[in-house]
Amino acid sequence: MGLINLIAKTYSSLKLNHLDRDHIVYLQQQRLQRLLRHTVANSEFYEKLYKGIDIERCRLRDLPVVKKPAMMENYDRFVTDKRLKLREIQDWRRDEKNDWKRYLGEFLPIYTSGSSGETALIIYHQKALELVQANLFARSSLANTKRPLYHYTKILALSLLGKKVRTAAVVIPRGNIYPIFNVASPLLPLLLKLRILTSVDPLHKIVDQLNEFQPDCLISNSFFIALLAQEQLAGRLNIKFNHPISFVAGGGELLTEHTQKVALMAWNKKVQNIYGSTECYTMATSCRKLGRLHVMSDLCIIENVDHNYNPVPKGQYGEKLLLTNLFNFVQPIIRYEIEDVIGYANQSCECGIPLPTLLPVQGRTSDFVYFRKSQGGYEKFHPYFLIVPLFYLNDLRQYQIVQTERNELTFYYVPQKNSAAIEKEVTHILKEALARAGLERHVNLKFKLVDSIARDKQSKKYKMIKSLGAPLDLDTAPDTNTC
DSSP, rough: OOOOHHHHHHHHHHHHHGGGGGHHHHHHHHHHHHHHHHHEEEEEEEHHHHHOOOOOTTGGGGGGOHHHHHHHHHHHHHOOOTOOHHHHHHHHHSSGGGGOOOOOTEEEEEEEETTEEEEEEEEHHHHHHHHHHHHHHHHIITTOOOOOOHHHHHHHHHTTTTTEEEEEEEEEEEEHHHHHHTTTTTTTTEEEEEEEEETTTOOHHHHHHHHHHOSSSEEHHHHHHHHHHHHHHSOOOOOOOOSSSSSEEEESOOHHHHHHHHHHHHHHHOEEEEEEETTTTEEEOOOOOOOOEOOOOTTTTEEETTOOOOOOOOOSSSSSEEEEEOOSSSSOOEEEEEEOBBBSSOOOOOOOOOOOOOOOOBBBOOEEEEEOTTTSEEEEOOTHHHHGGGGGOOOOEEEEEEEEETTTTEEEEEEEEEOTTHHHHHHHHHHHHHHHHOOOTTTTEOOOOOOOOOOOOOSSSSSSOOOOOSTGGGGSSEEEEOO
């Protein structure tokens, strides 16, 4: 990409805040047309899907909807680079030794369970990944605010001269956020001093590392930001955030009022909300002035629709969204169905940024699971220690882990095929995960084959894990935090 290009991409993201709406719409349409032309010319799947459609004159909503199963079932025909073969990528990705590498030296394949709980593989070319990283740097590190561009010139110059922004990312190992930082552009260290921590490590270890590193900026999932804020309030964590562009950013799940409250108490900072998915890493980010989510219209198009794919008016929540990723030319995501509940706001944000804004996202929350210890008291775990190993199980279509009793988990699953071996493989994987957590003798596993996984009635989302929540007598019982 080159240093000049990296800076150019960063400034391109920043300049968007200074354009008017007509320019933003024009830029979006130009990128959409370029994407459609490239896709039809190079993807057998889309060439057949769009047969008879004039892509030069049609509206976006005239194009068919694409769903995750269709993408995965036609993967080799779906992608635009013929070197990419699903089975070969899966075999390569399964080897942990490749976590720090790029596939074929150019590509980054990432697993996602998504809101449907169905495993999918999304692959980015290095150029697209660098665009994501430049965008994150511009709209998080340099703040999503409407300031004069010379303000950012000064910060970029200081970063290049050695006063780099110290950024800590506390992420799930091998999760869908981890690769963005793990396989970073070799030029990104010219602007940032990056420290990657894994959220499955003991909390005291993470706290010690953060105290030693003293980050200017902190990025993690919402649940873990709340946990770290509580550590700061307790005096065990001592992050000062002295840099002029210091920020705390959360993504990957619903940013709750509780997280915002404890972050304000701990650091006097609002958490910047980053809304995205593996299919499009940055779909919206919140402004610092009012905290409203602004859609990144130069990177994606988000359609808010009902169950029949009809557009939903502004000010109302829909039942799903259709995503068009404007920068992934290798695996085109065009009118791709995601089971997220969103809505567009009626009015523009008073911060002055001209990008459209969303109503508060009705996303998933991740519950901790509490298990009773044999000697009394409880141990607390984040469910990702069970979920992450299942990302790489190709024959599993959908699943849900339900804590049916305090020390009992029931695994509901939908296999890709009628595979008799799937339960045996899942049993092995989950028992290994329980053993690593020291729970193999305390937690009973049950399995149930089902036709489908039902959505959560309240959130209308597919919950990958259902916890019983904290026990009522937790306050009087010894508690070990294992995250």
